[in-house]
Amino acid sequence: MKKFRQFLSAIAIASMVAASLAGCGGGDTKTTEAGTAGTTEAAGNEAAADTGDAETFLIGGIGPLTGAAASYGTSVKQGAEIAIKEVNEAGGVKVGDKTYKFALEFADDEATEDKATQAYNSLMDKGINAVMGGVTSGACMAIVDQTYADGILQITPSGSADGCIANDNAFRICFSDQAQGVAMADYAVDILGLKKIAVIYNAADEYSTGLQAAFEEEVKAKGAEIVASEAFQTNDVEFNTQLTKIKGTDADAIYVPAYYQDVTYITKQAADMGIDVQFIGSDGWDGVLDTVTDKSTVEGCIFSSPFCATVDDARVQNFVKAYQDAYKATPDQFAADAYDTVYTFKAAMEKAGTIESADLIAAMPEISVDGLTGEGMTFEAAGSAVKAVKFVEVKDGAYKYTDN
Numbered sequence: 001m002k003k004f005r006q007f008l009s010a011i012a013i014a015s016m017v018a019a020s021l022a023g024c025g026g027g028d029t030k031t032t033e034a035g036t037a038g039t040t041e042a043a044g045n046e047a048a049a050d051t052g053d054a055e056t057f058l059i060g061g062i063g064p065l066t067g068a069a070a071s072y073g074t075s076v077k078q079g080a081e082i083a084i085k086e087v088n089e090a091g092g093v094k095v096g097d098k099t100y101k102f103a104l105e106f107a108d109d110e111a112t113e114d115k116a117t118q119a120y121n122s123l124m125d126k127g128i129n130a131v132m133g134g135v136t137s138g139a140c141m142a143i144v145d146q147t148y149a150d151g152i153l154q155i156t157p158s159g160s161a162d163g164c165i166a167n168d169n170a171f172r173i174c175f176s177d178q179a180q181g182v183a184m185a186d187y188a189v190d191i192l193g194l195k196k197i198a199v200i201y202n203a204a205d206e207y208s209t210g211l212q213a214a215f216e217e218e219v220k221a222k223g224a225e226i227v228a229s230e231a232f233q234t235n236d237v238e239f240n241t242q243l244t245k246i247k248g249t250d251a252d253a254i255y256v257p258a259y260y261q262d263v264t265y266i267t268k269q270a271a272d273m274g275i276d277v278q279f280i281g282s283d284g285w286d287g288v289l290d291t292v293t294d295k296s297t298v299e300g301c302i303f304s305s306p307f308c309a310t311v312d313d314a315r316v317q318n319f320v321k322a323y324q325d326a327y328k329a330t331p332d333q334f335a336a337d338a339y340d341t342v343y344t345f346k347a348a349m350e351k352a353g354t355i356e357s358a359d360l361i362a363a364m365p366e367i368s369v370d371g372l373t374g375e376g377m378t379f380e381a382a383g384s385a386v387k388a389v390k391f392v393e394v395k396d397g398a399y400k401y402t403d404n
Contacts (some may be wrong), residue, residue, distance in 0.1 A: 157334065176396040264288060
């Protein structure tokens with residue numbers, strides 16, 4: 001049992017009083033649909049705009065805005081800004097007899113544990129009402145016990161390691177490592193018909209090792225074979241040793257549960273070595289087309305992802321247009337996860353009927369959100385989002401959802 005249940009018990013009486021005074025939501029599951037994101041104006045300066053007569057609900061965002069993982073934090077920040085502008089322009093969030101508009105205060109954690117702690121403390125000093133982050137698993141886990149101790153609702157858009165939701169106040173939008181690793185193993189064996197699979201993973205990264213373990217266990221359980229499991233370390237750029245070992249096997253595929261920077265090097269060096277097998281990967285691959293110098297090196301690769309900017313869906317395309325208009329870039333899954341995070345805060349506020357942290361936390365397992373990354377997305381009390389895993393293929397130099 002996660003520790004925050006003790007915290008909830010300790011404040012149960014105060015919570016009930018606060019809820020009754022604020023007009024707590026009814027017993028039915030609350031469903032919130034992410035809006036159309038149909039703005040064409042830059043959203044960056046609007047996230048902390050004047051809220052007029054409305055109260056302010058301040059979201060504290062934590063993620064890398066500088067360093068090697070800056071693209072992830074930037075996407076999260078900008079995706080949240082699109083949603084915040086949209087919610088505010090639609091009139092805000094009605095909570096009891098009050099109306100709240102969102103504001104965002106985002107702090108750079110450089111994807112490191114010590115910076116994440118500093119960022120969180122600086123945001124708490126500014127009086128945030130909830131935490132969006134961290135963006136990377138290591139940074140997220142660095143603050144999860146602090147957010148628990150402070151009793152504040154924490155939703156990570158993209159922290160997939162188990163430790164990111166260690167306490168009852170912590171939830172996530174993205175897939176868990178376990179769910180994503182198992183789903184890709186099932187897809188590889190059952191749909192792609194792969195029987196002999198090699199793995200290259202980052203032994204120093206919780207995200208990569210979590211996926212690797214879940215994937216390998218499921219592949220073996222389904223009667224297929226892991227013919228090689230080769231590790232590397234963070235910041236490695238030379239993968240010839242691992243690829244040479246794999247080339248000496250009869251692998252018909254290589255699974256790389258890693259971020260797109262690593263994938264860029266691995267796929268290029270594999271092509272240079274004449275390795276011509278199916279590459280499969282995880283949601284960290286999203287963005288790889290922007291970093292490869294030759295798109296043919298990732299042509300046909302398949303990875304799990306909750307979002308694809310080319311899908312024929314009105315809400316997705318409206319979000320893509322708003323993002324492109326605001327930032328002159330195409331949004332990735334990190335931006336979409338953050339967009340859905342904002343709407344999840346909105347749904348929790350509406351369900352709770354108050355912005356008291358304990359009530360928001362208690363409301364999380366009772367809401368449903370029709371987001372960009374999942375229809376009817378719900379949340380387990382343990383913190384994971386419940387939604388289907390989807391698969392994206394690089395086809396003709398672009399991202400496409402697979403037909404299967």
